Amino acid sequence: MTVNQLVDPNDPALRSWVESANDPAGDFPIQNLPYGTLDGGVAVRIGAKALRLRDALDADLLVRKLTDNEDFQYAAHTAWLNGIAELEPEQQSMLRRNLAHLFAAGSPAKAKVERLLIDAESPTDEPPFVVGDYTDFYASLHHATNVGSMFRPNNPLLPNWKHVPIGYHGRASSIVASGTGIVRPHGQTVSSDDGPPAFGPSKLLDYELEVGFFVGRGNQLGATIPIAEAWSHIFGFCLVNDWSARDIQKWEYQPLGPFLAKNFATTVSPWVVTREALEPFLVAGPPRSADDPKVLAYLDDPNGRNVDITLEVLVSSAAMRDKGLAPTLVSRGSFRDMFWTPAQMLAHHASNGCPMMIGDLLASGTVSGTTKESRGCLLERTWRGTEPIALGDGTERKFLQDGDEVVMRGWCERAGYPRIGFGECRGIVLPARA
């Protein structure tokens, strides 16, 4: 195989000999090829299957420029995606086209590859990247306005919000793989605004529907990432559930922001959809209104791109799962509605010289749209519990109960192009420790 034989996976007509990849309702056509880790190794997903990169390397299925590259050899033998993200952009592109070549209908490599495919649904118990630092933004105008109106009725959207992509540091050590059980956290909560607090299990446990992205190219301390280059510094995207204990948050968050209300767990989906796979779905963000301030130059992206990702949250109680009932669709929105784009978040983060590192996770904050159905957390969706949601088993939810499973899904679609999906981001609420 020569470098010239490599196949462009972004060709919408391309099909795979892996039959499950051609399912029009599936998330993982040959145009997607997201990376994750499986059985302790870096892998690429195609349909219901996956191929470990070290197996592809060992079976001599890759072009010489990859096979002979020591950085790639190392990356293929690790259990996290950091090494892949660290490859030169040309090598990443070559790898993606090489993998498409292997999976393309009519590929001469089919027989050799088929023997190496493994079941992609096997659970992984680690996040796909070693995350050095995790930052959570607050980039949805609708979310910020809704939550602001509950916590600060007289002052819902603060004067800085439309100027600054507001964000705060999260906790990297509590980022967990999809499927990890979420122990209901203890914390200080109050019944009146000024206390006194009691310490016990959170009663107002919530999810937050977010989109995350991993940094693929960073910057040195004191340097920056110019806005026009920021998109190309992103390796890929995932779904994020930023679990939140609203009662703990309300009491602790002033003046330095959320802390224990958030850092007990943050779930990420296992398959990282590359920037390249999402490029067919870039759209202009919502237009700024005439009243909105002009964006400052360091955030003014000439290519200003949101990603049009449809997002869903489904909730099931333990009883529903026992009875085989389908989970209840609780929220559906789109990432295209965000006020601040991923490139703006990244350029802002590095604008003071803060070093961004390969594998750092940046998340968008809750994705909420204009409609009630598109609100991305229960706090908003039930309007602080005043409008409970009916689940499929006849019970109601203001906030999450023990045994509830939250499933997030996301996908991109448009006419004439295969659907590019993220798979699922799952977590079941476990009882507080005794």
Place this chain on the structure above:
Amino acid sequence: MTVNQLVDPNDPALRSWVESANDPAGDFPIQNLPYGTLDGGVAVRIGAKALRLRDALDADLLVRKLTDNEDFQYAAHTAWLNGIAELEPEQQSMLRRNLAHLFAAGSPAKAKVERLLIDAESPTDEPPFVVGDYTDFYASLHHATNVGSMFRPNNPLLPNWKHVPIGYHGRASSIVASGTGIVRPHGQTVSSDDGPPAFGPSKLLDYELEVGFFVGRGNQLGATIPIAEAWSHIFGFCLVNDWSARDIQKWEYQPLGPFLAKNFATTVSPWVVTREALEPFLVAGPPRSADDPKVLAYLDDPNGRNVDITLEVLVSSAAMRDKGLAPTLVSRGSFRDMFWTPAQMLAHHASNGCPMMIGDLLASGTVSGTTKESRGCLLERTWRGTEPIALGDGTERKFLQDGDEVVMRGWCERAGYPRIGFGECRGIVLPARA
């Protein structure tokens, strides 16, 4: 050498054959033995000298129980302290007593050890630990009250403050070694409270005098660190300069806390003073007043211990250093004045099941006392610039100027015991990038 020959470094009468270790004004007597990294290797400091642990290992200067231990062999050959902190407590204790044996006056190992000693002042360009997550607290009542009265005149100390050890996540990637130049950050700042903002170099650059501690034993996701055990989970302490851009902070910090105002750089001192070395200096914290709320059980430490560390900040301009003038003492306070103790910060952090990892850095927040001289940042020390400080070259400072060097020092002393010091935490302000 047998295990029985090991020497207790906490014996106050113990002296070293390394003459500089016996200087009563020095920071590093044989009772201290802090760890750091030097020339790419883990090292222990004694007086003006240091011994790399891999050199001690290669020269067969350590007891068999260490030499034969694979974890120790690995730890001794790395460039960070994480491996040392990961050793079993008994092994850490054995290592400390073994090193004291090597350095003790009259040690039969003197001739072999002396050949291996290196100059401890050689600069290191990496922090001593690989820090997974960094958390900054806000544990000084005086600091919180002073700053609160400036940012929220009607509401200086929020109702949660005396109940919750308030903290927030910092940025691990911008933790830098002492001596690293600090580039003045760009950011959004406003001239009136509601904007509009301009983007440019911070004009109100500040230091914050803090004490940090590294986690030596962590907890699993969903588990906790009980308050009575929290002290023993700490590996050791350092000085921290939490550089802060006050004008950026003021505009960005609501509602999610400080972000770009802080994450451009955080300097740590190079030598990590172990918990064991500080135990002779544990004191009761300031008594809670009759009006103070009773501390909740999960934070109620029967051994409630502050550490009595005297802390100083010195500032010099470039002109002062050119002329050979001594730096100006700007602040002197004590860590004993903190409202929340290190054990309380750590127990609180893990109380919701957040996993603490070996090498995580927790910092105290600015250490300020009751007097003007003990205020630990310029914001407080100059009362927002209204009471400038005179430097030794006749100039004044409201905030830091380019070329200013900030030096922090800390030490413990009491009658009948050698002084245990931290050395210095240094940084020079560099001009904003063009």
